[in-house]
Amino acid sequence: MGRVLPRDAVPLRCRDGGRAGGAGRRARRRSRAPGGARGAPGRPARPAAARLRLPPRPPLRPRGGRRRARRPPASRPRRAGAAGLRRGVRRPEWPERARRRAGGGDRPAAPRGSRAGARLDARPLARAGRRALTPGGGFWDALERFLLRERAAGRRDLEEIWSQPLEQRIENGDAIAAEGVDRWDPESGRLVLRADARGSRFRAGDALRIGDGADPAREPEVTLADEGPDGTLEFEPGYGVPPQEIADAIERSGGRPVLDRGEIDLTPQLLEALRRVRSGAGERARAVRDLVRLRWEPAVDDREREEAERSADRLEAGGVHLESAQREAFVRAWSARPVQLVQGPPGTGKTWLAAHLLAALAWRGEALLVTAQTHRAVDNVLHALAAVARRTGHPLPLVRVAPRRAAEPRLRREGIRVVRGAAQVSRPRRGGLIVGATLFGARRFESPGPFDRVLFDEAAQITLPHALCALLAAPRWILAGDDRQLGPVIVGDHPDPTVTRSVFEHLRDRAEPVLLDRTHRMNDAVCAFPSRAFYGGRLRPTERAAARRLRLASDPGPLAPVLDPERGAVLVRLAHEGHRTRCPAEADLAAAIAAELLGPQRLPAGSLALVSPFRAQNREIASRLRARLPAGAALPVIDTVERIQGQEREAVVVSLACSDPDALRRDTEFFFSENRLCVTLTRARTKLVVLASRAVLDTYPRTYEGLLRLDLFHRMFRELPQVDGSALAARLGP
Known part of the structure; x- marks a missing residue:
């Protein structure tokens, strides 16, 4: 047995300065020579007795003075550094943080001028x-x-995108090579280019860099204002960009500029709105904070409910037919406090209902703000409001804040006042007011704000931090959207999935939305599976929509099983394996079906859409369809699911393309997304054709959520009527 030292003895010191038995021992173990000896390589090992330098006067004496009692190890908080965090060691919760996590309230606002507040x-x-x-x-x-x-x-x-070669950026849809300049106004900076943007990822309102494509980081910024139907793109100068810089960039490119992806960084503004709500400074900020933390009780004002019922009766008397679910949503959105959610599946008239609700509230004398993530969504609601004013003969005071310049002529033609900033908007002394602005435009209307309510359109695409920009503008809110369709665009990886949810999905944990359960778009066959899979069987077509059928001008021949009008939705099963983002067999069959519809069946190109999750497959379909159509014939929309959300077509052909189990296992969250599948299957009015290989079902997702998503595809294969696509392709020939 070794030597027993007194508990309060001075600890022994090793030769290397460490404590005996602690870090010094670990250091000596790391420096052990390959031959088994301790110390430097080649140096003989010292005897065991010589390894420690003992004090010269044994026995060891205790320290002088008062000895401090040691804290029990369990009560001592261990601070985890970077290495500890990497190993998953949890940092200690100090009193303030522990109180927040336990639901004891938020940190009080820091005093003005303090470092924490600044x-x-x-x-x-x-x-x-x-x-x-x-x-x-x-x-x-x-x-x-x-x-x-x-x-x-x-x-x-x-x-990473900018570092790629130009050809790769164009192929991936991250750049556009313009064919030439159509119009250029050097005074306003308005630019119209001839370009094919169908394969790009860009949408109206996106920030782009214009130049020769060599170094996008050094090129001036423009904003995509509009896509023309004749293959033209209209642009506006970016914020603070003089038109001369754009003219120089066009000259450097030789008159054929390249448009690269740009960046709009509004993080400082979003952080500022988040700080205001978090501090709870003011009644409005406290109300928004309680709303976001779900610390409120849903309530209905009985007096307002009676008033809403009378307003709905007046609309009915004026020829506006409200279905039972629409009437319930109208009344509850009018009378609910502080918030009401309205879930609008595809084709249920969500925008139409919102326009009539806002018009009735404005005629009542309320000031209302209409906001959304995109300019297009805001403009759609304002155009619907202008249509309500024309039909009823009662004017509405409509204002649009900072729209796209390309949209201004139509807004003005419909009697909508256009202003460049929130400072130009003021509430009238008498009567109501309806103002349309994007979320970032609505940020200028923060507390106290001139509005009584805010309506969020497409609220299922708005994240919670982005919604704070407009929540501060009014004490009451109406959220219209559908969280079964595509949600917010998220580019980063976040360990906490709750922060990636939309404001609609977040608030429905507390407030049950009203479901608009009658669709005016899909017929009975197209609507059947999406209703069961995504809406619990509650979504039904109206009588008029249910009886609608695809009109054929002639016998489709071998394609009759696919284009049969009585089979509104059909799954064409092909036998192929190993394809990832491009499948020639599916592309050829999709092109054959589209050529039959556009040619002998005389379906307009604007009534057809071909959809695939992958841009490579869309390019393959477009190439094969051009070869089947006469030269110069108009092509239908051939794009991804994200680009076609919010649109509808008479017929839709879907090509899933992928049949590689390994690729599907890696991309389970993308390919088997329930929201993406819901959007894909609900764009068609009378004919939906899905091309797929059964190899899609042979993958094994890595997570339980992935298995649930895969089960939805199993249901689709079981419940949709099927056609043997391989035999059909053999009959059609090359």
């Missing part, structure tokens, strides 16, 4: 970034981390 004001992306990116924290820290991680991920993706 943290976001001075350097929102540096000081706040270091704090927010640290794991742990409560609800508000998680939202802050979400914004900063999204910003960092977006910049990494953009730099």
Whole structure:
């Protein structure tokens, strides 16, 4: 047995300065020579007795003075450094953070002028970034981390895209090579280019860089204003970009400029809105904070409910037919406090209902704000409101804040006032007001704000931090959307899935939405499977829509089993394996079906859409369809699911293309997405054709959620009428 030392003895010191038996022992173990000796290589091992330098005067004497009692190890908080965090060691929860996580309330607002209160004001992306990116924290820290991680991920993706060769960027849809300049106004900077943007990822409102494509980071910025039906793209100068810089960029490109993806960084503004709500400074901010934290009780104002019922009766008397679910949504959105959700599946008239509700509230004298993530969604609601005013003969005071310049002529023709900023909007002394602005335009209307309510359109595509920009503008809110369709665009990886949810999905945990259950788009056969798979069997077509059928001008021949009008939805099963993003067999059959519809069956190109999850497959379909059609014939929409959301066509042909189990296992979340499948299957009015291989079902997802998504595809294969696509392709020939 070794020598027993007194408990309060001075610890022995090793030759290397470490304590005996502790770090010094580990250091000596690491420095052991290959031959088994301790110490430097080649040096003989010292005897065991010589390894430690003992004090010269044994026995050891205790320290003088008062000995401090040691704290029990269990009560001592261990601080985990970077290495500890990488190993998954949980950081200690200090009293303030522990209180927040336990539901004891938020941190009180810091005094004005203090360092804590000025943290976001001075350097929102540096000081706040270091704090927010640290794991742990409560609800508000998680939202802050979400914004900063999204910003960092977006910049990494953009730099990676810019580093790719131009040909690869164009092929991936991240750049457009214009064929030439159609119109150029050097005074306003308005630019119209001839270009084919059908294979690109860009949408109206996106920020792009214009130049020769060599170094997009150094090129001026423009905004895609509109896509013309004649193959033209209209652009506006970016914020603060003089037209002369755009003219120089066009000259450098030789008159054929390249449009690359740009960046709009609004993270500082979003962090500022988040800070205001988190601080709870003011009644409006406290109300929004309670709403976001779900600390409110749904209530209905009985007096307002009676008033809403009378308003609905007046609409019915004026020839506006409200279905039972639409009437219930109308009344509850009018009388619910503080928020009401309206879920509008495809074709259920969500925008139409919102326009009549807003018009009735404005005639009542309320000031209303209409907001959405995109300019197009805001303009759609305002155009619907202008149509209501024309039909009823009662004018509506409509204002649009900072629209796209390309949309201004139509807005003005419909009697909608256009202003460039929120400062030009004021509430009239008498009567109501309806103002349309995007989320970032609505940020200028923060507390106290001139509005009584805010209506969020397409609320299922708005993240919670983005919604804060407009929540502060009014004390009551109406959210219209459908969280069964595509949600917000997320580019970063987030360990907490709750921060990636939309504001619609977040609030429905507390407020049950009203489901609009009658679709005016899909006939009975097209509607059957989406209703069962996504809406619990509650979605039904109206009588008029249910009886609608695809009209054929002649006998489709071998394609009769696919184009049979009585089989509104059909699954064409092909035998192929190993394809990832492009399948020639499916592309050829999709082109044959489209050529039959556009040619002998005389279906207009604007009434047909061909959809695939992969751009490579869309390019393959377009190439084969051009070969089957006469020269110069108009092509239908051939695009991805994301680009076709919000649209509808008489007939839709879907090509899933992928049949590689390994690729499907890696991309389970993308390919087997329930929301993406819902959008894909609900675009058609009378004919839906899905081309797929049964090899899609042979994959084995890595997660339980992936298995649930795969089960939905199993249901689709079981429940949709099937046609043998391989035999059909053999009869059609090359």
